Amino acid sequence: MKILAFDIGGTEIKYAFCDENFNLTEKKSIPTNAHEGGKRIIERIVEIIKSCNGVDRVGISTAGQVDSVKGEIVFATDSIPGYTGTKIKEIIEAETGIPAAVENDVNSAALGEAIFGAAKGCSDFICLTYGTGIGGAIYFDNKLFTGSSFSAGEFGHIITHAGGRKCSCGGVGCYEAYASAGALVRNVAEKLGKKMNGREIFANFDNPEIRLLIDEWIDEIVIGLKSLVYIFNPSLIVAGGGIMNEAYITDEINKRMQKELMASYRNVKIVKALMGNDANKLGAAYLAAKI
Ligand SMILES: [Zn+2]
Incomplete structure (x- = not known):
């Protein structure tokens, strides 16, 4: 399985491929350009996904409070304007046809530590x-x-x-x-x-x-x-x-x-x-x- 994993922060969007053994490869980073707003951030993520071949799943860790069932932003501060209410999972799945999971960044980090790290x-x-x-x-x-x-x-x-x-x-x-x-x-x-x-x-x-x-x-x-x-x-x-x-x-x-x-x-x-x-x-x- 080939997963494309993103980490959306206030200043940088980091992403990498991840295989079924959870090895991360081809790590990259681009500026978030948060001032352009939440909608544009997700558009750029969709562009990245479309430019990659053979992606089976998309995993998104993001700043803001996240409804992880619907995969949308419940609340985000003005550090990313217009991000609140963004339906990340729905947009990605509609635009790319690839199933996506979305979770808040600290929750994602805790999960990463629980499965692979300090916990x-x-x-x-x-x-x-x-x-x-x-x-x-x-x-x-x-x-x-x-x-x-x-x-x-x-x-x-x-x-x-x-x-x-x-x-x-x-x-x-x-x-x-x-x-x-x-x-x-x-x-x-x-x-x-x-x-x-x-x-x-x-x-x-x-x-x-x-x-x-x-x-x-x-x-x-x-x-x-x-x-x-x-x-x-x-x-x-x-x-x-x-x-x-x-x-x-x-x-x-x-x-x-x-x-x-x-x-x-x-x-x-x-x-x-x-x-x-x-x-x-x-x-x-x-x-x-x-x-
Ligand atoms: Zn406070």
């Missing part, structure tokens, strides 16, 4: 990605749990500081306003008056001011994770996002969680995601293979 063999875990914001996914009883309107696991917007900082969702005090990689970058810029990205911040790990900000930021990560552990009692939490390549972060989270959690919850382990950029495509390809 292989684990029946129940949660997954969080720490980037500009915080994404989340719930894998429960060997499958994704998506909620009553396909939006479960939006962990970035649980409230960890009532009445606190403004958040991109329109609310205040959300977890991602304090614990995302973006929040760390902003804290460093505010305190040191210097704009540094995550990698630059960790390159200055020995600077006591930066070290303090990193440690305070990890406390914020732990605050949210503790609530999630008390809700889900998972044995595993998979933490994704480029910043998690800094082993200090997951080491510290594990240490602090062990100290702070009630004893019966301390079996939980926090590990970094292993599949990187491929997790989304593999998860989407896995869903497409099952159609």
